[in-house]
Amino acid sequence: xxxxxxxxxxxxxxxxxxxxxxxxxxxxxxxxxxxxxxxxxxxxxxxxxxxxxxxxxxxxxxxxxxxxxxxxxxxxxxxxxxxxxxxxxxxxxxxxxxxxxxxxxxxxxxxxxxxxxxxxxxxxxxxxxxxxxxxxxxxxxxxxxxxxxxxxxxxxxxxxxxxxxxxxxxxxxxxxxxxxxxxxxxxxxxxxxxxxxxxxxxxxxxxxxxxxxxxxxxxxxxxxxxxxxxxxxxxxxxxxxxxxxxxxxxxxxxxxxxxxxxxxxxxxxxxxxxxxxxxxxxxxxxxxxxxxxxxxxxxxxxxxxxxxxxxxxxxxxxxxxxxxxxxxxxxxxxxxxxxxxxxxxxxxxxxxxxxxxxxxxxxxxxxxxxxxxxxxxxxxxxxxxxxxxx
Amino acid sequence: xxxxxxxxxxxxxxxxxxxxxxxxxxxxxxxxxxxxxxxxxxxxxxxxxxxxxxxxxxxxxxxxxxxxxxxxxxxxxxxxxxxxxxxxxxxxxxxxxxxxxxxxxxxxxxxxxxxxxxxxxxxxxxxxxxxxxxxxxxxxxxxxxxxxxxxxxxxxxxxxxxxxxxxxxxxxxxxxxxxxxxxxxxxxxxxxxxxxxxxxxxxxxxxxxxxxxxxxxxxxxxxxxxxxxxxxxxxxxxxxxxxxxxxxxxxxxxxxxxx
Numbered sequence: 001x002x003x004x005x006x007x008x009x010x011x012x013x014x015x016x017x018x019x020x021x022x023x024x025x026x027x028x029x030x031x032x033x034x035x036x037x038x039x040x041x042x043x044x045x046x047x048x049x050x051x052x053x054x055x056x057x058x059x060x061x062x063x064x065x066x067x068x069x070x071x072x073x074x075x076x077x078x079x080x081x082x083x084x085x086x087x088x089x090x091x092x093x094x095x096x097x098x099x100x101x102x103x104x105x106x107x108x109x110x111x112x113x114x115x116x117x118x119x120x121x122x123x124x125x126x127x128x129x130x131x132x133x134x135x136x137x138x139x140x141x142x143x144x145x146x147x148x149x150x151x152x153x154x155x156x157x158x159x160x161x162x163x164x165x166x167x168x169x170x171x172x173x174x175x176x177x178x179x180x181x182x183x184x185x186x187x188x189x190x191x192x193x194x195x196x197x198x199x200x201x202x203x204x205x206x207x208x209x210x211x212x213x214x215x216x217x218x219x220x221x222x223x224x225x226x227x228x229x230x231x232x233x234x235x236x237x238x239x240x241x242x243x244x245x246x247x248x249x250x251x252x253x254x255x256x257x258x259x260x261x262x263x264x265x266x267x268x269x270x271x272x273x274x275x276x277x278x279x280x281x282x283x284x285x286x287x288x289x290x291x292x293x294x295x296x297x298x299x300x301x302x303x304x305x306x307x308x309x310x311x312x313x314x315x316x317x318x319x320x321x322x323x324x325x326x327x328x329x330x331x332x333x334x335x336x337x338x339x340x341x342x343x344x345x346x347x348x349x350x351x352x353x354x355x356x357x358x359x360x361x362x363x364x365x366x367x368x369x370x371x372x373x374x375x376x377x378x379x380x381x382x383x384x385x386x387x388x389x390x
Numbered sequence: 391x392x393x394x395x396x397x398x399x400x401x402x403x404x405x406x407x408x409x410x411x412x413x414x415x416x417x418x419x420x421x422x423x424x425x426x427x428x429x430x431x432x433x434x435x436x437x438x439x440x441x442x443x444x445x446x447x448x449x450x451x452x453x454x455x456x457x458x459x460x461x462x463x464x465x466x467x468x469x470x471x472x473x474x475x476x477x478x479x480x481x482x483x484x485x486x487x488x489x490x491x492x493x494x495x496x497x498x499x500x501x502x503x504x505x506x507x508x509x510x511x512x513x514x515x516x517x518x519x520x521x522x523x524x525x526x527x528x529x530x531x532x533x534x535x536x537x538x539x540x541x542x543x544x545x546x547x548x549x550x551x552x553x554x555x556x557x558x559x560x561x562x563x564x565x566x567x568x569x570x571x572x573x574x575x576x577x578x579x580x581x582x583x584x585x586x587x588x589x590x591x592x593x594x595x596x597x598x599x600x601x602x603x604x605x606x607x608x609x610x611x612x613x614x615x616x617x618x619x620x621x622x623x624x625x626x627x628x629x630x631x632x633x634x635x636x637x638x639x640x641x642x643x644x645x646x647x648x649x
Contacts, residue, residue, distance in 0.1 A: 136572075137524075137526070137527070140572075140573045140574075140575070141572075141573065142568060142569065142572040142573045143568055143572065144565055144566075144568045144569035144572065145569070283527070283529070284529075285526065285527050285528065285529060286527060289526055289568065289572075290526065290561070290564040290565040290567070290568040291565045291568045291569060
């Protein structure tokens with residue numbers, strides 16, 4: 001199993017009454033709540049934390065893109081990835097991802113990712129997403145064209161990476177007379193492509209196409225949804241004539257490890273609850289604007305996300321559903337191994353800083369996780385029972 | 391009064407649902423973002439003096455969603471073909487909200503089959519500094535409350551539960567509205583440039599308490615359409631045909647009767 005350290009770079013100094021007052025931590029939450037002096041501290045602190053991922057022996061570190069919110073302050077994640085590219089030596093850098101439909105010129109991403117791949121000498125992993133619904137309000141991009149633009153932008157970027165230029169690209173949303181990428185990507189044929197998603201049949205069928213075989217990441221979902229969508233990927237691959245391996249599947253989950261279960265829960269509670277109750281807060285209309293999802297997928301996601309959007313978001317509830325891993329190293333280790341054997345993912349992306357969690361606890365969490373969870377699981381050399389049985 | 395009939399007609403490859411009733415000169419009614427729904431009392435009233443034709447736009451209600459549908463301009467071109475195919479002439483063209491936007495775009499392109507134009511709280515233009523509300527952030531309940539001025543009427547609407555089929559259609563209508571009007575939100579820069587070409591007699595009807603498209607927009611339409619007049623309805627929100635149907639029908643009858 002491969003271990004990745006995922007960070008959202010939240011605005012940890014947020015006045016926690018604000019998301020309640022504005023019914024959202026996104027789009028309409030006034031940026032007067034953001035203090036650049038604190039932001040300066042936070043960005044540097046978070047980059048330090050990600051750089052620690054290199055020395056602690058993680059396989060990779062991850063950043064991503066969100067706009068106009070307190071949940072994750074990386075609207076231009078390439079800036080952060082660029083900084084990390086020079087300060088790390090061994091880890092992969094995964095940018096998970098850029099929201100392609102938001103772009104009027106996807107070539108910018110082809111270029112940005114190619115530069116990162118060149119600087120790191122191939123330590124780069126490309127992530128492509130559609131962004132969450134709120135992004136379509138913030139960037140005023142039509143959600144009804146989200147799927148069309150995603151597929152077209154993806155095709156354009158992959159062609160820009162792989163076809164000798166110059167060539168013409170003739171699409172509906174994107175048209176170029178001269179696609180001719182300088183620099184070309186370092187890796188051949190191009191950096192690995194990962195597709196983070198919150199669960200969508202169309203996305204899974206598309207990612208598992210034999211021509212693509214992209215790594216599918218299930219993000220911040222209950223374990224039942226995780227199991228369902230990973231099985232769906234394997235089934236879809238099989239129907240399309242190939243066998244998916246654990247390598248093709250990843251799970252992104254926030255996690256807190258401490259000396260004992262009791263200490264872990266006590267230390268994590270206010271920050272985990274702030275994550276689910278405050279930083280993720282937004283009305284359904286903002287999360288799922290019209291056209292963003294097909295009707296079929298919308299139903300699927302609503303079921304998977306039911307616990308995130310409504311109902312009980314206490315620490316106990318999110319731990320029970322598997323949306324948050326919390327406990328002693330032994331507890332968390334056993335949980336990950338059990339899920340891995342049952343569900344068959346080969347990559348785990350743990351978010352070890354979340355919401356308001358302060359630096360000292362984040363560092364402690366990372367150190368214990370790296371030594372007693374990641375380190376121990378690596379020694380065990382577990383293989384997923386489910387995938388092996390197939 | 392004869393009962394209205396509901397039937398399908400294929401125009402520009404799109405199977406289109408049409409409700410039609412009454413007799414007289416043709417009155418083509420173009421519905422707003424929420425769809426046409428059923429044959430409403432104001433339609434029955436208008437059918438006493440007009441051949442009232444109420445299509446569901448491509449992408450809305452029971453009509454198909456054609457692959458060519460991307461913009462309000464596509465719908466305007468569709469309706470030019472629609473009027474030709476149905477042989478409609480000397481049409482009183484009435485459009486509310488999104489329908490008013492479509493009607494304006496039709497009139498800019500080709501007014502030859504149109505006698506008079508009635509724009510009811512139309513979308514389609516932008517008045518800088520006077521924002522239109524963001525319908526896409528409203529919940530279904532907020533939408534109903536915001537569209538009607540009368541709280542009592544809004545309560546009555548909210549008390550009527552939607553069937554599963556109606557819920558499905560409202561989701562479909564909302565998706566098509568986003569497709570046509572998300573960006574730029576509810577207006578067209580091209581319409582702004584060319585609306586001055588409309589020289590049809592035009593009646594602009596607006597609810598004074600419109601919480602979606604502020605009544606200041608009535609002045610903008612009036613300023614740009616030279617042969618237009620404005621009628622403001624008091625104690626009325628964004629849906630004059632539903633909230634003030636008697637005044638709405640009277641205004642159209644009078645306007646249609648004017649030389």
